[in-house]
Amino acid sequence: MDISIVPSTIEAIPAPAAKPAARGRQVACTACAMHPLCYPLSAAEGWLNAVQTRRRVAKGERLFRAGAVQSSLFAVRAGFLKACAPGPDGGRFIVRFLLPGDAAGLDAFAQGVHPTEAIALEDSQVCEIPRHRAEILAEGIPTLGAQLRKLIGTELARSQEHSALLTRHSASERVARFLLDLSKRWEERGYSKSAFRLPMRRQEIGEHLGLTMETVSRILSDFQSRGWIKLSRGSVEILPEAKLAEASHA
Amino acid sequence: MDISIVPSTIEAIPAPAAKPAARGRQVACTACAMHPLCYPLSAAEGWLNAVQTRRRVAKGERLFRAGAVQSSLFAVRAGFLKACAPGPDGGRFIVRFLLPGDAAGLDAFAQGVHPTEAIALEDSQVCEIPRHRAEILAEGIPTLGAQLRKLIGTELARSQEHSALLTRHSASERVARFLLDLSKRWEERGYSKSAFRLPMRRQEIGEHLGLTMETVSRILSDFQSRGWIKLSRGSVEILPEAKLAEASHA
């Protein structure tokens, strides 16, 4: 059985205690950013189990620490994490929120050390590919090398786009785009694009968008009062008649 | 003669008309971001000439266009360029200023298409490595593949750091850091860290830092009146007793 292609279940791996939070949310391997990396491995018998291990990350736990040597690449399998760059003053910038299927830790290819860290916002699961394995395999299988470049390049393009968002758009445009971006990413993973969880705090949205938590809260409230979204504890619904797209680049 | 190691001169390549602007400013190959890529090639006889070509880019000319298929990677050999992401509304975000020794076009590894474009701010020269060559070589020489990943990863880390700068720092902190960053990069290339050209317009500094040209102008004037810098047409001097570093993170 090819577990890289068949969407496997959480029960397929040893679990000390199956947690509801991580259930029904894991992404199919075929939708994973790392899939092109994992897939060829399944063809090379005996390698798969050695290369791909899984790991649980409890809410609040750090997957890897800023400044730590890059030992592995990660792919989020289930849950929700944040990738953040801690500042010297205790503040931090949240580079990105990580959804199931997203890759993490790629920025460490620069120095071999993680410049950012990843912290779980809820109980999560990740697939782990040891770095030296990835490198060896990238040498042996040319398409893997290309896929790895593509993955890092995608992160780069995304980061540049985020910078553009930060320089050229108002607070409400940023929040609107943030919601639409999440919506799109959930849709790409086969989930509802109109209703999804929002497990991060307002503070963290602010740290991602360059705003204060109060501003984020006000703007979300404003969107709700206009009938564009519906907020509830830890989740949001984007109403069909959403003017969000309109608001996002005006 | 190994032109990848010996700092070669502009006269060594056919030049329709040697332009003073590009002279005395080309970086030594050993200081180039692409050097680890170029260097191994010189060991493989016969490949070098085919892989590494040079190209002149006149002031105002576009090295590659946003949306164009990625045909090559580039390394700046002499001159000064900007890498920018044009917005739909005619505005744009300047991702980065490119100095001699910097790599350009790496973000195209995401889709095979350039998301950003590079435009010369003054007459420049670039080294060009066709993409398919780079890929073939990366397959053949493992260290090349790793170097390529490292290059892209470095761009990624830099971009994330820039995002952090945009979200968490005031206008004057941004300008101060911008100057210090340029200073450091010139120093790394063997030039003066205290006096260097500033060939971009105020408008363009603003597009890089998320500020208006008026704000940039005011802050530079302010720095000058405090005795921290000395401005002259197209260049700047950072005075030894610079409080810039202090201002950059306060």
Add this chain to the structure above:
DNA sequence: CGAGAGGTTGAGGACCATCAACGCCAGTGG
């Protein structure tokens, strides 16, 4: 000389940060 691009400087105001108070909810312990 005139025209135009880029830079500087000023006045006024929008936008968002700051500071502060309050509400809601979950968890805790009496």
Add this chain to the structure above:
DNA sequence: CCACTGGCGTTGATGGTCCTCAACCTCTCG
């Protein structure tokens, strides 16, 4: 069961930072 507590979210008042609009200056080039 209920008060207490602390984290998070909301909302209001106020002020600072930076944008906007505008005038003027300098330099370059035809």
